[in-house]
Amino acid sequence: MRARTVVNACGVWAGTIDRSVRLRPSKGAHVVVDARALLEPRAALITPVLGESARWVGATPTGDGRVIVGVTDDAFDGPIDDEPAVGAAEEDFLLDTLSLALQRSLTGADVLGRYAGFRPLLDTGGGSTADLSRSHSILESPDGTLLTVVGGKLTTYRRMAQDAVDRVVARHGGPRSGTASQPLIGACARGATTGVPARLVRRYGSEAEAVAGLAVHDRALLEPVFAGSPVLGVELLFGILHEGAMDIDDLLDRRVRLGVVPAERRRAEALATDLFGGLAA
């Protein structure tokens, strides 16, 4: 039995931990558009990129007044930035491509926010990054101490975790991963959720009542974090108390994701600061 195994799940940075891991990162750039600019769509609109195969721009309604326009897949061989930005050319490309399918062309004035990142695709030889597999792999480092799990998708994260745990268990013993039989938090039916805001039921499922219950001492937390925001005050409190948000960035950018629209983020900062301050007091 080996002394120790470290699991390297560092995504596009996996090669900095195990130099034998070969990745071909691709950059994804998304812009956030006010749904009214697209006449409030209720389904995704996918527009193929002219002259290319397996490449398209998608417009996906989030259900709260926003549409995410993105799914570019550009091979990227520069240094991997911790916080990549959406370039002007990328934004124009997204808007121009989508506009081919619209009555009115979208412009930069319709864009409320932007975000970008890198997909950790495994280098499996030739072809464009769009042709590379999105299946994950578990790779062993040359000295056997590291297992790298890389190459998957957000939608396959449970399978990635299961395979990584089972590989470690195969080396060191212990129970195999129980992920496949564990319902997601919020997925268990726990009876009626009457009187709970519909948004909370949609976002938190069977946890919705518990989230709404955080407003027991301050009913104002059931109101939007600012006028017109889809996000309710209790969602911020839940993010701090039960989703491990460490600071305001963590809360606004990663839990409730208001940070994708900078102007809205600024309007939510005061409440977020108050909630953190109140809990620390």
Ligand SMILES: Cc1cc2nc3c(=O)[nH]c(=O)nc-3n(C[C@H](O)[C@H](O)[C@H](O)COP(=O)(O)OP(=O)(O)OC[C@H]3O[C@@H](n4cnc5c(N)ncnc54)[C@H](O)[C@@H]3O)c2cc1C
């Ligand atoms: C713009 C964009 C849109 C996407 N949309 C979708 C989608 O709609 N559906 C889908 O299925 N997939 C989507 N993807 C792909 C998906 O995001 C990735 O495939 C997925 O996040 C990979 O998961 P991962 O756990 O391997 O890596 P990551 O999610 O990148 O996680 C790696 C983590 O390791 C941390 N880390 C790095 N180095 C270190 C270190 N030295 N020590 C400690 N921690 C470290 C990083 O901070 C990061 O949190 C999208 C990707 C992008 C860029």
